[in-house]
Amino acid sequence: MAATKTPEPTPAQCSVCKGTGEVSRTVLVGRKRRAVGQQTGLCLNCLGSGEAPTDQP
Numbered sequence: 001m002a003a004t005k006t007p008e009p010t011p012a013q014c015s016v017c018k019g020t021g022e023v024s025r026t027v028l029v030g031r032k033r034r035a036v037g038q039q040t041g042l043c044l045n046c047l048g049s050g051e052a053p054t055d056q057p
Ligand SMILES: [Zn+2]
Pocket: 014, 015, 016, 017, 018, 019, 020, 021, 022, 043, 044, 045, 046, 047, 048, 049, 050, 051
């Protein structure tokens, strides 16, 4: 390798929310847990930052 460029420090995108920081989850109600729709919630993988945690093993 003659020419090596310095890799840009691009933060890894969260694979769970795909960088949005939010995930849509299904809302379940009743004892039969019937799905009534979806709502957006905070991504628990990146805690809403949209970037993949770097301190993971
Ligand atoms: Zn995420």
